[in-house]
Amino acid sequence: MANTSATGGYLAPTAPVPVEDDELDNLLQELVAGVSSLPGEMVRPRWQPTVPKQPEPAVNWCALGITLQANDAGPAIQHDGDGDGSDEYIRHQQIDLLCSFYGPAAKGYAQRLADGMAIPQNSEQMALNGMKFVRASEIQPAPALINQQWTRRYDLTLTLRRKITRTYPVLNLLSAEVQSTTDSVPPVAATTNIHQ
Secondary structure, three states, X not given: OOOOOOOOOOOOOEOOOOOOHHHHHHHHHHHHHHHHOXXXXXXXXXXXXXXXXXXXXXXXXXXXXEEEEEEOOOOEEEEEOOOOOEEEEEEEEEEEEEEEEEOOOHHHHHHHHHHHOOOHHHHHHHHOOXXXXXXXXXXXXXXXXXXXXXXXXXXXXXXXXXXXXXXXXXXOOOEEEEEEEOOOOOOOEEEEEEEO
16 A cells, blocks of 8 residues: 555655556657648657568658657645645646658648647647647758668657646644744743644
C-alpha cells in the first residue's frame, strides 16, 4: 500500500496520472495524422525498437518524435480539504514534436499540419487531453540520400503546452502543538494546541 502523509516516507501520486511514453506517442500520432490528413499507418514513431522498412520514395509519410519535454519553473501545489484531504500538484510543460515528412507531397503535408493546428476544432480535440498548440516552426527542407536516391524530406517542429495534474495523499491536519517565541524584549514563549 502506498504511503500517505500520516505514514511518513516518500509519497507517490495516486491515479489518474498524465499520459506518457507509448500513450503520449499514440496521442500525438493521432493528432498529426488527423490534422495533416495522412493515413494513420503513414504517421510513424521516429525511434522504434525494431526499425520497419521505410516506404518507397513515391509514398507520402511522416516520422515523428518528441525532442523536448521541458517543465515550467515551478509547480502550484494546493491542498484539497475534502474527505481525508490531498494535495493537488499542477505544472505546465512544453513539448516539442519533430515531424519529418517524406514523399512527393511532403512539403504540402507539412504546411497542412502547420496551418491546421490553428483551427479551433483541432484545438478543442487537443484540449480534451490538457494540451494546447503554441506554434509551428519554419518548414525546413532536409532531403535524405537513401539507397543512392534523393528522397524529399521536410521537417517541422510543433510546440505544444500541456497541463500536468497529480494528486498526492497529503491528509488533513487534525491537530498540532505549535510553539512560538516573540522578538520582544524580553522574549515571550507560548505553546498553542490546535484541534479540529
